[in-house]
Amino acid sequence: MANVRAKSYTSPTLVFLAFDWPDGPNTPDFLGFAIERDPGFGKSGKPQFLFNKIGFGDPVKDPGPHPSNKAPIQKFHWWDSGINSADRGKTFHYTITPVRGTGPDDLKLVSADAKKLAVKLPQEEEGGIGTYFNRAVVSSQSFDDLVKKTKDNPEKEMDWLANGLQNPIPRLLDGTKRVAGAIYHLTDNRWVVPAFKKLKGTSSMVFHLKQPSAKAKANAKAKGKKPTGDTADLPAVKLLTTAKRTFDKRTKTNIMHHKFIVDFDKDVVLMGSTNFTPEAFTIQANLLHTIRSKQLAGFYADRQRLLQPDPTKGETAKQAKWLAVTDVPGTKIRVFFSPEPKNQRQSINAVVDAVKHAKSSVLFCMFSPTDKDLLGAIMKSGDQGKMMFGLLNSIVDPTKKKKVEDPDAAMTDPSPSQQILTEIFHRSQDKRDIVSFAFFGDKTAKAPVGFLPELQTKDFSAFSLSPPAKGNKIPTVHIHHKFIVIDADTNSPTIYTGSANMSKNSVENNDENLLEIKGNTQLAQAYLAEFFRLYEHYRARALWNRRHANKAPASKKKSAKGQLTDSFRLKTKRDLWARAAYQKGTLDFISRQTLVG
Numbered sequence: 001m002a003n004v005r006a007k008s009y010t011s012p013t014l015v016f017l018a019f020d021w022p023d024g025p026n027t028p029d030f031l032g033f034a035i036e037r038d039p040g041f042g043k044s045g046k047p048q049f050l051f052n053k054i055g056f057g058d059p060v061k062d063p064g065p066h067p068s069n070k071a072p073i074q075k076f077h078w079w080d081s082g083i084n085s086a087d088r089g090k091t092f093h094y095t096i097t098p099v100r101g102t103g104p105d106d107l108k109l110v111s112a113d114a115k116k117l118a119v120k121l122p123q124e125e126e127g128g129i130g131t132y133f134n135r136a137v138v139s140s141q142s143f144d145d146l147v148k149k150t151k152d153n154p155e156k157e158m159d160w161l162a163n164g165l166q167n168p169i170p171r172l173l174d175g176t177k178r179v180a181g182a183i184y185h186l187t188d189n190r191w192v193v194p195a196f197k198k199l200k201g202t203s204s205m206v207f208h209l210k211q212p213s214a215k216a217k218a219n220a221k222a223k224g225k226k227p228t229g230d231t232a233d234l235p236a237v238k239l240l241t242t243a244k245r246t247f248d249k250r251t252k253t254n255i256m257h258h259k260f261i262v263d264f265d266k267d268v269v270l271m272g273s274t275n276f277t278p279e280a281f282t283i284q285a286n287l288l289h290t291i292r293s294k295q296l297a298g299f300y301a302d303r304q305r306l307l308q309p310d311p312t313k314g315e316t317a318k319q320a321k322w323l324a325v326t327d328v329p330g331t332k333i334r335v336f337f338s339p340e341p342k343n344q345r346q347s348i349n350a351v352v353d354a355v356k357h358a359k360s361s362v363l364f365c366m367f368s369p370t371d372k373d374l375l376g377a378i379m380k381s382g383d384q385g386k387m388m389f390g391l392l393n394s395i396v397d398p399t400k401k402k403k404v405e406d407p408d409a410a411m412t413d414p415s416p417s418q419q420i421l422t423e424i425f426h427r428s429q430d431k432r433d434i435v436s437f438a439f440f441g442d443k444t445a446k447a448p449v450g451f452l453p454e455l456q457t458k459d460f461s462a463f464s465l466s467p468p469a470k471g472n473k474i475p476t477v478h479i480h481h482k483f484i485v486i487d488a489d490t491n492s493p494t495i496y497t498g499s500a501n502m503s504k505n506s507v508e509n510n511d512e513n514l515l516e517i518k519g520n521t522q523l524a525q526a527y528l529a530e531f532f533r534l535y536e537h538y539r540a541r542a543l544w545n546r547r548h549a550n551k552a553p554a555s556k557k558k559s560a561k562g563q564l565t566d567s568f569r570l571k572t573k574r575d576l577w578a579r580a581a582y583q584k585g586t587l588d589f590i591s592r593q594t595l596v597g
Helices: 140-150 156-163 168-172 191-200 215-223 234-240 294-307 313-317 345-358 372-383 415-430 504-508 521-548 587-596
Strands: 004-010 014-020 030-037 077-080 091-103 106-109 113-119 129-135 178-183 203-209 245-250 259-263 268-272 287-292 322-325 332-338 362-364 387-392 434-437 483-484 494-498 510-518
Touching: 004 091, 004 113, 004 203, 004 521, 004 587, 014 091, 014 113, 014 521, 030 077, 077 521, 129 521, 140 156, 140 313, 168 191, 168 259, 168 268, 168 287, 178 294, 178 322, 191 234, 203 294, 234 245, 259 294, 268 294, 268 494, 287 345, 294 322, 294 332, 294 510, 322 372, 332 345, 332 504, 345 483, 345 494, 345 510, 362 372, 362 521, 372 387, 372 415, 387 587, 415 434, 434 494, 483 521, 494 521
Parallel strands: 178 203, 203 245, 362 387, 387 434
Antiparallel strands: 004 014, 014 077, 030 091, 091 106, 091 113, 129 287, 178 259, 259 268, 268 287, 322 332, 332 510, 362 483, 483 494, 494 510
16 A cells, blocks of 8 residues: 655645545545545644535535535645635645545545645745736536625625735725725725825826727717727826825836736835726635735836836837846746837747746636637647646637637637637637636536536626726626746756736737746645635536536436536545556546646
């Protein structure tokens, strides 16, 4: 007999566990893993088993959750999201035990082969880098339960979805003497605008503004409609402008897409993918970093000053180059500010090269990447046997025309990008290593039997200074991240993160910032943990929809042996749940080996 092998990946709000049992391939009655946490979830601190949302029975008659000693985890990784703010810095002990048997009445925990892991939760700031990921899973049962418990209390719903992402901006502005930044968009009237109102020091902000053109005005007038532009920030600018708080408009670019603030008192930069809007903090998957670095703060401050007089795209492109940061202990950082001169591609070529030299894994989570070279390199890494997973906001079906609902989409590239999007679509259907949030709410497949109805979006526009016009829908954007993580399972990881969508527009036409972060294993593991929280959430539903599209609706119950319930029931034989994990070359086989190391 051999002990379970296991490894933990942690973020400030999540523990992701990867595990394997070497005797599994030789044990036909291997039914999964029981995972116990000490301390548990209750006030007593008594150890408890992590829960499985499905069991052996019909999910309608026997709904979850079930403790994993009674309903084994039939996967080789699992996550514990039952982490509270007070848990940061604490150590939890996880005992991962193989389970053998033939079904719910015949389960034996192989305690002799159990593996115990001591897992210390990181603080929000480690090594001078603060890390904040929101939950954003409006389509989860947990959120549905919260809505019912709080009786549609929007503030509590927003707090749960934001998961702490709403905190770093008010903290940064509280008590500081001088800040500067560039913002696309500033509409949040729940956390951000109130924080700026309370600011006693001075602030200098650049904001994105696109007034409708004369042609747009004429076309709108002819149709009896209001002309379109991008003036979302004007209400906040009007409300906040004082002698101490100044705002400079940015008009001479495609999109001024930055989201950063520099605190000159603390030499801190706040940056990430998060627009300063209520939806960005809550329903859209996003992140923010705070980084203590005088050098990096200086680079961002220089970029803000460059944008203040509204220079032309050509003027900003002259300064396009990688800038090295050496004053963050234990971490190598470079920053790049777009746009670049046409066809130069310094920024994105560095990302392509890093992907090509990946040793073991590539993970990407992005709204709308369209660069053919980059996406080609990412998919080739998967074809070469490296662990590759991707999560996109949407995957375009090449047989259908799909309208992009977000001006941040950057999907105006010519045919090469459309070709790569077609390849992604076919890959998502065949290899299933890339998925999108869009499977939730798919009209061709209802919610799984026994699972609660799930939502596509939530309207928090009451907390926006620029709500959608009456009659307009809230865009169903849920994956707004812009990050790629390479070799996060190793001691030499590389992270690319920032505002850039990895597209032609983000390279040549937009004001963007992109960080390259190397050598920070704790940060890379946090990205990996948070990625899989989202990926597994959407992949489960994607697999369900692909199997059951155009078939009987979930409301029509079937027996425990029925087609609809079978996908959401635990299996009674090893080969019914683990066969692919033991077939060399499969995605399950590669991820099983890679994540444990």
